[in-house]
Amino acid sequence: xxxxxxxxxxxxEDGAPxxxxxxxxxxxxxxxxxxxxxxxxxARGKALNGTIGQITDGRGSAVPxxxxxxxxxxxxxxxxxxxxxxxxxxxxxxxxxxxxxxxxRHRSEDSGDSVPSSLxxxxxxxxxxxxxxxxxxxGEGKALAIPKPFWGNYRQTFAxxxxxxxxxxxxxxxxxxxxxxxxxxxxxxxxxEPAVALLNLPSNPGGYSLTAGERTEMIASLRGIxxxxxxxxxCDDAYAGLVFEPEIPRTSLFWDLIGLHPNLVPVKVDGAxxxxxxxxxxxxxxxxAAEPGSPVALALESKMKMLLRSxxxxxxxSSQVVLLQALRQEGIEAEVEKVRALLxxxxxxxxxxxxxxxxxxxxxxxxxSGCFALVELPESLGLTSEQVRRHLLDHHDTGLISIEPRxxxxxxxxxxxxxxPELVRRLEIGVTELAAAPVTP
Amino acid sequence: xxxxxxxxxxxxEDGAPxxxxxxxxxxxxxxxxxxxxxxxxxARGKALNGTIGQITDGRGSAVPxxxxxxxxxxxxxxxxxxxxxxxxxxxxxxxxxxxxxxxxRHRSEDSGDSVPSSLxxxxxxxxxxxxxxxxxxxGEGKALAIPKPFWGNYRQTFAxxxxxxxxxxxxxxxxxxxxxxxxxxxxxxxxxEPAVALLNLPSNPGGYSLTAGERTEMIASLRGIxxxxxxxxxCDDAYAGLVFEPEIPRTSLFWDLIGLHPNLVPVKVDGAxxxxxxxxxxxxxxxxAAEPGSPVALALESKMKMLLRSxxxxxxxSSQVVLLQALRQEGIEAEVEKVRALLxxxxxxxxxxxxxxxxxxxxxxxxxSGCFALVELPESLGLTSEQVRRHLLDHHDTGLISIEPRxxxxxxxxxxxxxxPELVRRLEIGVTELAAAPVTP
Numbered sequence: 001x002x003x004x005x006x007x008x009x010x011x012x013e014d015g016a017p018x019x020x021x022x023x024x025x026x027x028x029x030x031x032x033x034x035x036x037x038x039x040x041x042x043a044r045g046k047a048l049n050g051t052i053g054q055i056t057d058g059r060g061s062a063v064p065x066x067x068x069x070x071x072x073x074x075x076x077x078x079x080x081x082x083x084x085x086x087x088x089x090x091x092x093x094x095x096x097x098x099x100x101x102x103x104x105r106h107r108s109e110d111s112g113d114s115v116p117s118s119l120x121x122x123x124x125x126x127x128x129x130x131x132x133x134x135x136x137x138x139g140e141g142k143a144l145a146i147p148k149p150f151w152g153n154y155r156q157t158f159a160x161x162x163x164x165x166x167x168x169x170x171x172x173x174x175x176x177x178x179x180x181x182x183x184x185x186x187x188x189x190x191x192x193e194p195a196v197a198l199l200n201l202p203s204n205p206g207g208y209s210l211t212a213g214e215r216t217e218m219i220a221s222l223r224g225i226x227x228x229x230x231x232x233x234x235c236d237d238a239y240a241g242l243v244f245e246p247e248i249p250r251t252s253l254f255w256d257l258i259g260l261h262p263n264l265v266p267v268k269v270d271g272a273x274x275x276x277x278x279x280x281x282x283x284x285x286x287x288x289a290a291e292p293g294s295p296v297a298l299a300l301e302s303k304m305k306m307l308l309r310s311x312x313x314x315x316x317x318s319s320q321v322v323l324l325q326a327l328r329q330e331g332i333e334a335e336v337e338k339v340r341a342l343l344x345x346x347x348x349x350x351x352x353x354x355x356x357x358x359x360x361x362x363x364x365x366x367x368x369s370g371c372f373a374l375v376e377l378p379e380s381l382g383l384t385s386e387q388v389r390r391h392l393l394d395h396h397d398t399g400l401i402s403i404e405p406r407x408x409x410x411x412x413x414x415x416x417x418x419x420x421p422e423l424v425r426r427l428e429i430g431v432t433e434l435a436a437a438p439v440t441p
Numbered sequence: 442x443x444x445x446x447x448x449x450x451x452x453x454e455d456g457a458p459x460x461x462x463x464x465x466x467x468x469x470x471x472x473x474x475x476x477x478x479x480x481x482x483x484a485r486g487k488a489l490n491g492t493i494g495q496i497t498d499g500r501g502s503a504v505p506x507x508x509x510x511x512x513x514x515x516x517x518x519x520x521x522x523x524x525x526x527x528x529x530x531x532x533x534x535x536x537x538x539x540x541x542x543x544x545x546r547h548r549s550e551d552s553g554d555s556v557p558s559s560l561x562x563x564x565x566x567x568x569x570x571x572x573x574x575x576x577x578x579x580g581e582g583k584a585l586a587i588p589k590p591f592w593g594n595y596r597q598t599f600a601x602x603x604x605x606x607x608x609x610x611x612x613x614x615x616x617x618x619x620x621x622x623x624x625x626x627x628x629x630x631x632x633x634e635p636a637v638a639l640l641n642l643p644s645n646p647g648g649y650s651l652t653a654g655e656r657t658e659m660i661a662s663l664r665g666i667x668x669x670x671x672x673x674x675x676c677d678d679a680y681a682g683l684v685f686e687p688e689i690p691r692t693s694l695f696w697d698l699i700g701l702h703p704n705l706v707p708v709k710v711d712g713a714x715x716x717x718x719x720x721x722x723x724x725x726x727x728x729x730a731a732e733p734g735s736p737v738a739l740a741l742e743s744k745m746k747m748l749l750r751s752x753x754x755x756x757x758x759s760s761q762v763v764l765l766q767a768l769r770q771e772g773i774e775a776e777v778e779k780v781r782a783l784l785x786x787x788x789x790x791x792x793x794x795x796x797x798x799x800x801x802x803x804x805x806x807x808x809x810s811g812c813f814a815l816v817e818l819p820e821s822l823g824l825t826s827e828q829v830r831r832h833l834l835d836h837h838d839t840g841l842i843s844i845e846p847r848x849x850x851x852x853x854x855x856x857x858x859x860x861x862p863e864l865v866r867r868l869e870i871g872v873t874e875l876a877a878a879p880v881t882p
Binding site for chain 1: 467470471474476477480481483484485487488489490491492493494495496497498499500501503504505506507508509511512513514515516523524525526527528565566567568569572576592593594597598601602645715717718719720721722723747748750751752753754755756757758759760762763764766767769770773776777780783784812813830834837838839840841842843851852853854855856857858859860863864867
């Protein structure tokens with residue numbers, strides 16, 4: 001067993017030395033042991049297979065309760081059977097293959113098909129992808145750079161669980177996106193010390209994607225960080241493709257970071273949740289910049305499979321099979337585009353409504369993509385976003401998300417376009433009422 | 442935020458002091474922050490709800506790709522909608538309520554309905570339940586007692602991930618189940634130091650459940666441990682109900698441990714995987730001995746929700762809705778019983794075949810339940826189980842699981858009853874061939 005662990009680490013030390021240096025203690029320890037799943041895999045196809053603790057008819061097919069089979073009657077018999085049985089720990093081969101093709105569908109238009117990307121590991125949703133990466137690259141004291149404001153769960157996943165230390169810098173400066181936020185966040189970290197960055201574009205809570213010019217600046221800034229340390233850049237592509245302005249590039253920054261610098265380790269995190277509008281399925285992916293089947297890809301898969309198995313066993317087969325129905329469909333991109341187009345109408349409705357607000361009441365931060373817009377309360381009002389949120393709940397029958405100290409996030413993805421002007425009206429009125437009222441606790 | 446954390450810990454310190462003392466450092470830190478999901482919950486039902494980053498039609502319904510909706514066409518429109526949208530982090534209320542009723546369906550026959558059990562938390566499968574408990578109660582140096590041999594993933598989930606130290610004692614002594622294994626494993630641990638035990642009955646890999654007499658002895662032994670330390674007993678009820686001998690009690694030990702001793706903290710871990718033959722769904726549960734809605738139950742739910750959200754976001758809504766079709770069905774127990782009866786025929790076929798084997802070749806350990814039987818190679822043969830496993834794969838087209846040094850696990854749950862005598866014949870022949878052959882590496 002020790003040998004397997006050493007082999008896995010040697011493959012990374014040889015083939016991906018910066019990545020190896022960035023591993024957490026748990027990341028170094030992790031490897032997939034020759035336990036039941038490995039032995040079960042070796043027995044696949046044997047005439048008599050008594051390896052796996054899964055109830056079958058004795059010939060590999062499920063023995064479902066009739067109500068469960070009926071619930072999945074929209075699937076072919078073969079798919080239904082797969083949906084009822086265990087998935088491989090790394091995910092179903094067909095899902096992995098088709099998701100990789102989906103990720104790379106625009107590659108030939110850009111930098112050619114030679115850019116390496118691994119067979120994506122299937123996870124139990126995008127957060128699960130992040131928590132596996134937190135286990136691999138986080139750990140006590142590890143520096144994690146995130147532009148602020150950011151999705152609060154990052155803090156739980158990386159810092160509360162693994163002891164990583166969140167370092168931030170403002171995502172917005174003078175009303176513009178700050179492409180140097182990551183570099184500023186890492187300022188003062190001793191040279192040579194590994195670091196991790198989380199880049200979520202289109203962003204939550206900002207709803208922002210980089211312009212072509214900003215993208216060039218951002219890449220240069222990240223390259224500068226990699227000059228000084230092993231540097232893992234996690235591209236959280238949760239909202240991939242949901243871009244609403246024609247001049248804004250739609251592809252993930254992940255592709256631009258591959259091969260940029262030997263110290264820079266790009267990782268792509270994405271999922272069916274938003275991209276395929278499948279929120280209830282909990283299917284996410286992790287992709288590294290390594291050729292499928294290469295020693296580095298296999299070593300990373302060994303580590304990730306151990307982390308996945310020890311935390312959730314295996315990803316949902318049912319959800320993977322449901323997703324497969326879309327992934328197999330010729331021309332699925334047109335269906336995905338319809339969802340994007342629906343959000344685009346809401347985006348324009350929200351943009352127009354916010355443009356008409358009084359800047360003394362609301363500072364509208366730039367947004368062009370994703371599911372959200374972010375507004376900031378001018379400091380001069382003396383209000384917190386939590387006061388405004390509670391006031392809107394209590395007096396205007398309206399729910400928004402407060403991000404302290406003074407941000408409010410509007411999710412246009414879950415509000416009808418026709419209702420967005422009224423939502424903005426209530427927000428502005430609510431702020432006006434509170435700003436005029438005597439201060440209350 | 443500090444206040445919330447302090448409140449949650451105070452509720453446990455007051456209402457469940459032994460449990461509080463057994464928490465890991467992460468378990469103490471954990472509480473559900475007033476972040477997006479909490480704010481989203483407060484906004485439920487508001488006329489304008491722009492809180493959650495979920496794509497809806499603006500009136501709370503999903504916007505699915507047509508292929509995903511078609512895959513779930515076996516569900517009612519309302520259920521399909523729920524299957525496509527996010528589940529609450531703690532699980533769907535209907536699933537939690539109905540699973541609790543399922544767990545307690547025999548309670549009135551036993552010790553009455555007054556025994557407290559919490560509303561089960563929904564997880565992404567039984568392993569995920571275990572990993573949440575490992576986060577809550579494991580941690581660097583924490584003693585974890587497990588009878589040996591045991592399911593290898595316990596070691597990954599508790600020890601490799603959290604740093605807990607596995608302590609073992611033989612599960613079988615002189616061909617009988619050893620009810621004192623947990624106490625022996627903890628022998629020498631200083632008094633007062635908290636400990637955790639994992640009790641998996643029916644067992645993997647043993648396929649064993651306690652007789653009524655052994656159960657009484659086991660309970661006394663566990664109570665003795667609780668005299669000396671805060672003591673968390675995790676009842677891994679993965680194979681609950683799969684019992685094949687009429688005189689063997691079928692109910693979980695969990696119920697017998699509730700209220701046994703102030704220091705003893707029983708936890709029930711179970712799931713739809715084996716109990717409802719739904720392997721592909723990944724739905725598990727965690728249940729504590731606390732009244733639903735009580736301060737202790739709410740504090741534990743706050744901690745578990747933080748751990749669940751930071752690792753997987755939320756459990757699969759699709760799988761929960763599929764499971765609901767069975768849970769809602771009047772008389773579902775008869776369908777579950779059919780699966781048990783199928784395995785019972787295999788159990789009897791395997792038992793008969795193993796009874797006819799030569800004890801100089803195979804020591805058959807007692808089994809009466811679950812999915813497996815365990816055999817041990819007599820030490821005198823000088824063979825390892827791994828040698829036999831590879832020989833069976835290479836020369837007899839037969840797959841079994843090797844558990845070092847000399848155990849082989851037979852999964853009768855995945856082999857037809859008619860094929861089991863042949864499987865045992867090949868096993869015995871394989872052992873005979875290897876025992877007669879010159880030693881090879």
